[in-house]
Amino acid sequence: MTKTYQTDLNNIIEQVISPLAQKVDETGAFPREALDAMGEAGLLGLVSSSEVGGSGESHRAAAFVVERVANACGSTAMVVCMHYAGAAVIEAFGDREKREAIAKGKHVTTLAFSEYGSRSHFWAPMGTATRKNGGISLNAKKSWVTSAGQSDSYVWSSRPLAADGNSTLWLVPANAEGLSIPKPFDGLGLRGNHSSPVLAEGVVIESKDMLGSDGEGFDLMMKIVLPYFSVMSAAFSVGTMRAMTDKSIKHSAQTELQHLGNSLSNLPTVRAYLARMQIKTDMAHSLLADALDSLEKGRDDAMLRVLEIKAATGELVTEVTDLGMRVCGGAAFRKDSGLERHFRDARASTVMAPTTDMLYDFIGRAICGIPLFE
Numbered sequence: 001m002t003k004t005y006q007t008d009l010n011n012i013i014e015q016v017i018s019p020l021a022q023k024v025d026e027t028g029a030f031p032r033e034a035l036d037a038m039g040e041a042g043l044l045g046l047v048s049s050s051e052v053g054g055s056g057e058s059h060r061a062a063a064f065v066v067e068r069v070a071n072a073c074g075s076t077a078m079v080v081c082m083h084y085a086g087a088a089v090i091e092a093f094g095d096r097e098k099r100e101a102i103a104k105g106k107h108v109t110t111l112a113f114s115e116y117g118s119r120s121h122f123w124a125p126m127g128t129a130t131r132k133n134g135g136i137s138l139n140a141k142k143s144w145v146t147s148a149g150q151s152d153s154y155v156w157s158s159r160p161l162a163a164d165g166n167s168t169l170w171l172v173p174a175n176a177e178g179l180s181i182p183k184p185f186d187g188l189g190l191r192g193n194h195s196s197p198v199l200a201e202g203v204v205i206e207s208k209d210m211l212g213s214d215g216e217g218f219d220l221m222m223k224i225v226l227p228y229f230s231v232m233s234a235a236f237s238v239g240t241m242r243a244m245t246d247k248s249i250k251h252s253a254q255t256e257l258q259h260l261g262n263s264l265s266n267l268p269t270v271r272a273y274l275a276r277m278q279i280k281t282d283m284a285h286s287l288l289a290d291a292l293d294s295l296e297k298g299r300d301d302a303m304l305r306v307l308e309i310k311a312a313t314g315e316l317v318t319e320v321t322d323l324g325m326r327v328c329g330g331a332a333f334r335k336d337s338g339l340e341r342h343f344r345d346a347r348a349s350t351v352m353a354p355t356t357d358m359l360y361d362f363i364g365r366a367i368c369g370i371p372l373f374e
């Protein structure tokens, strides 16, 4: 990633994302200003190839951006994370017009995989795709879609049209007739990410909107989406941990115990908690760096690292934000502390698919030589 992007990103975080973070959390407002600024600066076209006007970057740059944004605003980071995950699939299989629009920052996308029927088992959609009047008719009950009603398109999974296999992917325009959002998102954390359910009732798209081939969805989820999503989810966790750790250190140093003439950080117990937060944050950062290295070098352990990194950082961000709430005392409980927001945002990391418990099963299978899916 070039220095220009880092500088642009830093400026946007400082001038747009950070100042709006608390309001986004309080009101649940979609971070449109942040997306507009990122689009304008070319940051939404980060994983688009230079051939269509994008930056031609990959996992490392995407993780870098998501980590930095999560440090300031979890909701914005999750929206950007889902955009890059979807954009990577569109970059591989979408038409040139869409790829150029993404590269120019004029098109925001997201993933619409999770469904009410199969829940976090995203590889097994229950929604259908059938041929109708020369087009394709989609019916589904998607349970969670980040940027629902706000993005320009959905990278959508369904059962295959005719082929064998678990799933087929489609690019669905967000304004397609028959799409509806039955209830707006109102969650514990990531309050501005608009992860609402989306229903599809007889939504008609064109055959050419298929991404990849019929029945190939599972392969694309594993080869494209999972590596991107895992490293970005880990980056989200690292950025959140770093924010919590830094703010906790600052709070402890600045908060006086006036009757003793010193600060919270003069207490050995407080310092020990801060040390644990720092160590866990640095551990997560190092593991993420190794996972990126494994992907870039095509190492044999790359898939294992991809699975490990999401599970490990999901646990660590939960622990670190817990510790931050403890070490900063009642002050952390107040909304204006900026600490409890990271605590709430962090809770999504273990339950976003593949969930941490699911990953323990997958990783256990992988290291015991048992197939992931039987």
Ligand SMILES: Cc1cc2nc3c(=O)[nH]c(=O)nc-3n(C[C@H](O)[C@H](O)[C@H](O)COP(=O)(O)OP(=O)(O)OC[C@H]3O[C@@H](n4cnc5c(N)ncnc54)[C@H](O)[C@@H]3O)c2cc1C
Pocket: 082, 110, 111, 112, 113, 114, 118, 119, 120, 121, 122, 143, 144, 145, 146, 147, 190, 193, 195, 348, 351, 352, 353, 354, 355, 356, 357, 358, 361
């Ligand atoms: C903020 C947020 C944003 C999201 N954005 C998107 C999005 O943009 N696109 C999208 O497609 N989805 C999205 N999701 C959905 C997410 O990826 C998961 O599918 C969803 O959180 C799972 O919730 P559930 O209630 O369906 O879990 P359930 O599937 O009901 O799981 C309940 C529990 O069972 C456990 N469990 C399930 N299967 C196994 C297993 N095989 N082994 C061990 N334990 C298991 C889980 O770990 C969990 O603890 C989002 C979720 C959140 C919270």
